[in-house]
Amino acid sequence: xxxxxxxxRPPAERSPAQEGICQEAxxxxxxxxxxxxxxxxxxxxxxxxxLPIVLGYLPxxxxxxxxxxxVGVPLWAIVGMSxxxxxxxxxxxxxxxxDQGASALTLVxxxxxxxxxxxxxxxxxAPYLESMGRGRLAWVAAEVTxxxxxxxxxxxxxxxxxPFGFTASLNATAQLSWITASLLxxxxxxxxxxxxxFGLDYALIAMFVALLALQTDHLREVVIGLVAGLxxxxxxxxxxxxxxxxxxxxxxxGVGLFFPAAEEDSDAGTGPKEAKGPPVExxxxxxEPEATWGTTGATGQDGP
Amino acid sequence: xxxxxLFLAILAMGAVTYLPRALPLLALADRVMPPKLLRFLQxxxxxxxxxxxxxxVLAPEGSLEISAGNLALLVTIPTxxxxxxxxxxxxxxxxxxxxxxxxxxxxxx
Numbered sequence: 001x002x003x004x005x006x007x008x009r010p011p012a013e014r015s016p017a018q019e020g021i022c023q024e025a026x027x028x029x030x031x032x033x034x035x036x037x038x039x040x041x042x043x044x045x046x047x048x049x050x051l052p053i054v055l056g057y058l059p060x061x062x063x064x065x066x067x068x069x070x071v072g073v074p075l076w077a078i079v080g081m082s083x084x085x086x087x088x089x090x091x092x093x094x095x096x097x098x099d100q101g102a103s104a105l106t107l108v109x110x111x112x113x114x115x116x117x118x119x120x121x122x123x124x125x126a127p128y129l130e131s132m133g134r135g136r137l138a139w140v141a142a143e144v145t146x147x148x149x150x151x152x153x154x155x156x157x158x159x160x161x162x163p164f165g166f167t168a169s170l171n172a173t174a175q176l177s178w179i180t181a182s183l184l185x186x187x188x189x190x191x192x193x194x195x196x197x198f199g200l201d202y203a204l205i206a207m208f209v210a211l212l213a214l215q216t217d218h219l220r221e222v223v224i225g226l227v228a229g230l231x232x233x234x235x236x237x238x239x240x241x242x243x244x245x246x247x248x249x250x251x252x253x254g255v256g257l258f259f260p261a262a263e264e265d266s267d268a269g270t271g272p273k274e275a276k277g278p279p280v281e282x283x284x285x286x287x288e289p290e291a292t293w294g295t296t297g298a299t300g301q302d303g304p
Numbered sequence: 305x306x307x308x309x310l311f312l313a314i315l316a317m318g319a320v321t322y323l324p325r326a327l328p329l330l331a332l333a334d335r336v337m338p339p340k341l342l343r344f345l346q347x348x349x350x351x352x353x354x355x356x357x358x359x360x361v362l363a364p365e366g367s368l369e370i371s372a373g374n375l376a377l378l379v380t381i382p383t384x385x386x387x388x389x390x391x392x393x394x395x396x397x398x399x400x401x402x403x404x405x406x407x408x409x410x411x412x413x
Binding site for chain 2: 052055056074077081090094098111112115116117119123124126127129131140144149153154199200205206207208209210211212213216220221225229231232237241245252254256257
C-alpha cells in the first residue's frame with residue numbers, strides 16, 4: 001500500500017553535467033558506466049561499489065578486534081558490537097573505555113554523542129532512496145556509516161535514485177567485511193603486534209582522498225571541501241574532532257549555497273528522474289561497521 | 305562489567321546509534337524537499353570527506369604539521385595525483401596504502 005503512494009520524488013537537482021562527472025569518474029578502471037535509471041544499479045553493482053570500503057574496513061576492523069582482545073573484551077562482545085553498533089570510532093572508544101573500567105552509562109553516552117553525525121547522513125540520503133516501505137528503510141538505516149554514505153551518494157549522482165537492492169547490498173558487503181575483520185582480529189588477539197603499523201590504516205584515508213579528487217570538479221565543491229576541511233581541522237587541533245565534523249559539514253554546505261551548483265551552469269531545467277529499478281528482494285542484511293576517523297579514540301584509529 | 309551488563313550495554317549502544325540513523329530516513333523518505341534544502345544537503349558528501357580527510361592528513365598527531373616529516377601528507381600528494389589520473393578508487397586505495405607501507409618500512413617505523 002505504502003509503495004503505491006503518489007508522493008512525488010524529490011525534485012531532481014542533479015543535472016546531466018553531474019552525471020557526466022560521475023560517468024567520467026566511472027569510465028575507467030574498476031567500474032562501469034552508470035545508466036540513467038535504477039536498472040543501472042543492480043545489487044551486484046552494490047557489492048562492487050563496496051570494495052573500496054572493504055579494503056579500508058578489513059585492516060581497521062582487524063585492528064579493532066586485536067585491540068579488544070588485548071584489553072580483555074570477550075570475543076562475543078567484540079563481534080557483537082560490530083553487528084549491533086557498527087560504528088568504528090565508537091567501537092574503538094568503547095574498547096578504551098572498557099579497559100578503563102568505565103560504567104555502562106559512560107559507554108552508552110559516549111557512543112550516542114560520537115554517532116550523532118549519522119543524523120546528517122540519513123537526512124542527506126533520504127531524498128535519493130527509491131520509494132520503499134518502512135521495513136526496508138529501517139533496514140537501510142542500520143548500516144549508515146561514513147563510508148557507506150559517501151559511496152551511496154556517489155552512486156546517486158549518476159542515477160538520482162538508489163534502489164533498495166543496490167544500497168542494501170553495498171551496505172551489507174561493507175558491514176560483513178567489518179564483522180569478519182573484527183572476528184579475525186579478536187581471534188588472533190595478542191599474537192600480533194599493531195596490525196596497522198605498516199600503513200593499512202591509510203586505506204580509508206586514501207579512499208576519502210580519491211572520492212574528494214573525483215567529486216571536486218566544480219568551484220562549489222572545491223569551496224565546500226576547503227571550508228569543511230579547515231573548520232574540521234580547527235576543531236581537530238583543539239581536540240574536538242567529533243563535533244568538528246558535524247559543524248564543518250553544516251557550515252561548508254551552507255557556504256556552498258552561495259555558489260552555483262554545477263547543474264545551474266548548464267541546464268537547470270532537468271526534472272528529477274525517477275529511477276525505476278525493480279526492487280530487489282531478499283537481500284541479506286548484515287551488520288554495520290563504519291570507519292571513523294573524525295572521532296579518534298585514544299589510538300587515533302577509527303574503523304567504520 | 306560482567307557479561308550480562310556488558311550485553312545490555314552493547315544493546316543500548318546499538319539503540320542510541322540506530323536512532324539517529326533511522327529517524328531522519330523514516331521521517332524524510334518520500335517527502336518533497338525544497339530545492340534550497342536539497343542543495344544544502346547535496347554539499348554533505350564532499351564536506352564530510354574533507355572534514356575527515358584534512359585533519360588526518362595535515363595534523364595526523366593532533367597538531368598541524370606541514371613538513372616532510374608528515375608521512376600522511378607526503379603520501380597524500382601523489383595519491384591525489386593517482387586519483388585524478390586513474391579516476392579509480394580501488395587503484396588509489398591500493399597505491400596509497402602500499403606507498404604508506406613503503407615509507408613506514410623505510411623510515412623504520
